[in-house]
Amino acid sequence: MATETAVEPKIRIGSIHKSYFIDGAQQEVLAGVDLVVNAGEFVSIVGPSGCGKSTLLNIIAGLDQPDSGSVELASERPGELLKTAGERLGRTGYMQQKDLLLPWRSVLDNTILGLELKGLSKKQAREQALEYTEAFGLKGFEHHYPFTLSGGMRQRAAFLRTMLMDQDVVLLDEPFGALDALTRIQMQEWLLQLWESLSKTIVLITHDVDEALLLSDRVYLMSARPGRATLVLDVDLPRPRHYDMVTTPDFSTLKAHLMEPLRAQTQTFKFQANKSVGQAGS
């Protein structure tokens, strides 16, 4: 993978639309989203709450289908494109907002869930997972139940579960959203290191602009519902990156580029919310 020139698109999304029936009314969630993610890239999608970011990831992961438009996910085999939701299901590593650890399984047995579903024996799967528990900060907690762990550890366990599937494409839906600020920064730095050593293609959803800029090669800004990509920003900060960069002038310039349209949107969003009181969407 590292030998490939990183121009081959791993994910190509062409003007997808998606509506849901919410509270008895047809509501458009995605209104013509275009997105390209090349192999080995780290791409973030930033947008206000309720802009359909999670729907977009669900569609890429194959959990949901767009009403119209095309989604292509390149498989590991050269030239093969997975175009239907059914084909894509189980072909990406998808980590949702909640850690979704099974309470009846130990941390270790949670991380091997995907391997077990593939048909590996528990013993084989555990051996494989144990090689990574140190790198994922879970050493010494392998046999604990999830509820005894801190939020950060639970997220890392969920992340190891995702990574053990060894998919080329990893989708992250606000993985650090529920963590406190300090743990969040630790996790961001940890993810940076991990990604730089793994050469995966990552799509990250976040509403934290710092997080998006620090981690990504490219940032897509999405508008409030109905969501569409309104701005694409290349993040040309040097790698390897560190959290210290957040305070550099280059970073601030990039941040200003993102914040301005984002704030404008949130204001119109608020205005709309005022007009339609009682129609709160999730």
Added chain:
Amino acid sequence: MSVLRSLSGLLTWLIPFGILVTLLVVWELWVQLADVPKWQLPAPSAIGKELVSSSSLLWDHTLVTLQEIVIGFLAALIAGLVLAGGIAYSRVLERSVYPIVIASQTVPIIAIAPLLLIWVGYGLTPKIIIVALICFYPIAVNTVDGLKATDPDMVNMLRTLGASRWQVFTKLQIPTSLPFMFSGIKIGVSVSVIAAVIGEWVGSSEGLGYLITYSQPLFLTARVFAAIFVLSVMGIGLFVLAAVAERMMMPWHFHEKLSNSMRQL
């Protein structure tokens, strides 16, 4: 904090025990002081004496009733779990069989008991059937609820990991259903004793329920009470057994509850 915990743990046992002892003392004193005739209401001490003197008689009948309960309950458990699994797994079964299961609960099983005598005779079989019919419902309905209580996000997570429908069922739905299933089992165990006694009342020649109906017209009231005492102990014992099985099968559930209540303290 640990001192507080063990103290409150002791209190939760001590209070009901104290109430029970007080009631027994009041009962004993009232019978003694008011000189209530023994055939009308025997004192707790007289019941205790009866338990000792008729112990072999009680033991024989206990074994019969216990047998009816255990076989009937296990039959209900197997049937209830299999049917619940089918209903949760298959839309067709859910639409066709589940309404019948729920409607069946409106049939008074006590009214069916005499019919069972006509159909399968006087032996153990009709009692086992009655126990099974009564235990079946709480087990089946609770387990169906549990199998359907899965978090849709968890289902999606498993699907993105490539899980099949069957894998979602075995890896997620079954473990999720366990606490519900055990609620059903505990209700089932509690009513199983009543079911066996009803079965024996309708027609039998052995069992603790029979011993009660046989002793009552002879005004052997102390023996009636002794039989009731044994039935209660049996019911409590079976309940404790179910609770122990629950703890052994779901250690995470109780650890989690404990750690949550610790956090509240």
